[in-house]
Amino acid sequence: MWNLARFVASRLSRSSRCFSSMIPRPCIIHKRGADILHDPWINKDTGFPLTERNRLGLRGLLPPRVISFEQQYARFIESYRSLEKNTQNELDISAIALAKWRILNRLHDRNETLYFRVLIDNIKDFAPIIYTPTVGLVDMIVLTDGSRILGLGDLGVHGIGIPIGKLDMYVAAAGLNPQRILPVMLDVGTNNLKLIDDPLYLGLRQPRLEGEEYLSIIDEFIKAVLTRWPKAIIQFEDFQMKWAFETLKRYRRRFCMFNDDVQGTAGVALAGLLGTVRAQGRPLDHFPNQKIVVVGAGSAGLGVLTMAVRAVAKMTGKAETASQNFFLLDKDGLITKERKNLDPAAVPFAKDPGQIGELKDGDSLLEVVKKFKPDVLLGLSGVGGVFGEEVLKAMRESGSSRPAIFAMSNPTMNAECTATEAFKYAGENIVFASGSPFEDVKLGEGKVGYVNQANNMYLFPGIGLGALVSGARFVTDGMLQAAAERLASYMTDQEIQKGILFPSVNSIRDITAEVGAAVV
Ligand SMILES: NC(=O)C1=CN([C@@H]2O[C@H](COP(=O)(O)OP(=O)(O)OC[C@H]3O[C@@H](n4cnc5c(N)ncnc54)[C@H](O)[C@@H]3O)[C@@H](O)[C@H]2O)C=CC1
Ligand SMILES: CC(=O)C(=O)O
């Protein structure tokens, strides 16, 4: 009787024989030389006989000895077993698994025939390495589409430096294993015309995908990533505002992800705002009385406002009036409900024209500062120098007992003002923080104007670490709140009095551990 299982098995054993005797596959190869050695599908490495080496232009590209398939096989297994032997006392089992995964993967990249032969013959040993659980060993993915890199705008594929840098911070600050992180740049085109016109640009020279087409790519990527690494946490980074908010809404209840620019920045800014209240010598419940101007109504600015207004509502128990002391400006000035084409995300923070006295929609930052007399000026505009001399002098006149200037835009040249300008024009009494580092400012007579770095690096590694350690399925508002509160309480009163609102970057590992624990 014909037996399907036996038939399939016989085909399998025939193909195994085909592997072991290296019968050439029935295909026509147009490649020559190094191109053959770089193609794992056809490469035989040192297994090419001399006749083939001559015919395919491989002479000089390989060591002179011809090594049989069986010898190549034995050599690989020997090096694999020696790795096992050398690591037998090693306690970190994951590190060993990853080392094994790497040498198998290197073979896969080089010589597929040999790779599958050793895999088939040693499937019991190798399955846990090339498949689950080892392939599950990616903890943290930072994903960007390059559409808003720092304050530099659409950098297309050149944005890859950001996921790499953020993940370096995960290794340095959160102690993640550098072999278990994955930076990703999804190339969906670019709207940067300079890049599209540049023949040397490495990415897709086409306009960015939009709408459903864009979302379907992100969906597909997420699905693939979570199939392969179901426990990985995905940090969305430097997406332009519309996609930052849309993807956050779309995914935050589906898997463990967060948007660093919206949520990480918010927690850091909130910690700075609470620190300002303490620096004024006031109890924290004075926070709802602080008058705060946020400059920049993008993903970061709106993220900060959302969290700060929520904190006020929690303190006062009055959600309806919680945003009354916050004013929001964008590139067109003060945002009120009269603004045409107002982004829906900014609507909750748009002022009612009847409640802002002489101010009106579109008023400049200088007018707003002069008339509203804020305690805090917080910049997330991405535009260098927006806090000019007059604006800073108006802050000095604001009547606040200790005005705060947060020039949070990055990189340095995009900071709303420099530290020196802030202390010079807004007064020596201010508290100052910037997104990128500046040197402390010498104020004369031995006095120092302290420069804080208000950067989401104080939170995102701890948020990721806490989510990872706890095995959280989602990153909730409660986890983010706990992270911000821990950072806010990290500094002593003495430090805060000096104007030091954030710890030194030197203690980032300790802070990250504390924040991570709070998140757990
Ligand atoms: N320190 C930190 O941890 C972080 C800093 N950032 C920085 O914040 C900046 C903005 O980021 P996103 O909000 O994502 O950008 P975005 O492009 O979404 O928003 C920028 C906003 O600034 C406004 N704006 C532009 N020119 C202005 C002007 N002259 N006056 C007032 N407002 C103006 C725009 O209208 C827009 O509302 C970037 O430079 C980024 O590097 C972002 C996240 C974290
Ligand atoms: C710090 C950061 O995430 C940014 O500037 O976008």
Ligand SMILES: [Mg+2]
């Ligand atoms: Mg960012």
